[in-house]
Amino acid sequence: MLLTYITAMVLVVVLTIHLLLESPLTGVQLDATLLFPVAKANLIYFKVVFGLLLYAAVIHGVNGLRVIALEWFHPRERAWLLSLLAVMLMGFFLALGSYTLLTVA
Amino acid sequence: MAKTTRFKSGLLSSLIPFGFNVERWGYVVHRVTGVILIGYLAAHLFETFQLSLGPGAWANTMAALHSLGPLEMVGLWLVAGSALYHGANGIRLVLNEMFGMLMGKPIMPVYPYSPTSLGRNQKIAVWTITAVVLVLWLWAGLYLLAGLGVV
Numbered sequence: 001m002l003l004t005y006i007t008a009m010v011l012v013v014v015l016t017i018h019l020l021l022e023s024p025l026t027g028v029q030l031d032a033t034l035l036f037p038v039a040k041a042n043l044i045y046f047k048v049v050f051g052l053l054l055y056a057a058v059i060h061g062v063n064g065l066r067v068i069a070l071e072w073f074h075p076r077e078r079a080w081l082l083s084l085l086a087v088m089l090m091g092f093f094l095a096l097g098s099y100t101l102l103t104v105a
Numbered sequence: 106m107a108k109t110t111r112f113k114s115g116l117l118s119s120l121i122p123f124g125f126n127v128e129r130w131g132y133v134v135h136r137v138t139g140v141i142l143i144g145y146l147a148a149h150l151f152e153t154f155q156l157s158l159g160p161g162a163w164a165n166t167m168a169a170l171h172s173l174g175p176l177e178m179v180g181l182w183l184v185a186g187s188a189l190y191h192g193a194n195g196i197r198l199v200l201n202e203m204f205g206m207l208m209g210k211p212i213m214p215v216y217p218y219s220p221t222s223l224g225r226n227q228k229i230a231v232w233t234i235t236a237v238v239l240v241l242w243l244w245a246g247l248y249l250l251a252g253l254g255v256v
Binding site (some may be wrong): 001015039058062 | 142150160196202
């Protein structure tokens with residue numbers, strides 16, 4: 001639970017920064033942020049923000065999905081399998097995001 | 106048979122808040138928006154991954170997204186609403202569960218039991234969150250759907 005709360009608080013701060021950097025509040029149009037050079041430059045310039053966002057979002061999100069699955073489907077004796085799947089999914093998402101950050105930024 | 110009963114009990118009772126108080130509605134919406142957001146996170150990770158494959162792959166991904174037509178912006182609007190509600194309600198939950206704020210003191214559960222966790226402060230928080238999120242979601246809708254641009 002502590003992990004959920006900590007990642008939630010990190011997410012509120014970092015996601016707000018991410019959205020504000022690429023929002024109309026900064027005068028940036030949505031179409032402009034989707035251009036290849038702009039998107040790549042953003043990823044390079046704000047790699048620390050995106051790195052933090054990646055880890056907090058994946059850990060919070062996948063763990064949240066595991067909790068929802070526990071509440072909705074009551075796997076009981078197979079709860080360990082759900083935890084294993086969650087860890088594998090977390091690993092996959094983190095690997096994909098980290099690869100993107102390391103190769104682009 | 107027993108497994109089917111357990112499944113229905115968990116899933117249906119979690120998703121149908123009718124007849125329950127406002128906290129239960131918040132519980133359901135928090136979970137539904139959470140599922141929407143994890144789906145978007147997966148798609149967003151794959152989308153951003155295309156940046157590492159070069160301009161061609163990125164252009165193809167953008168073309169595929171734009172081929173969805175208005176559904177692209179409607180989807181983004183749904184994600185924006187989900188993020189706004191999940192974030193705002195999440196702050197309330199952290200204040201409740203981690204710091205014990207906004208909640209009343211426990212009392213003896215005498216019939217008819219009225220939960221102190223749903224006191225005045227909690228109700229103010231719930232309705233304030235709902236109002237703020239609806240206003241911001243409307244603004245996001247104007248920006249995304251009507252193409253109003255910089256506000």
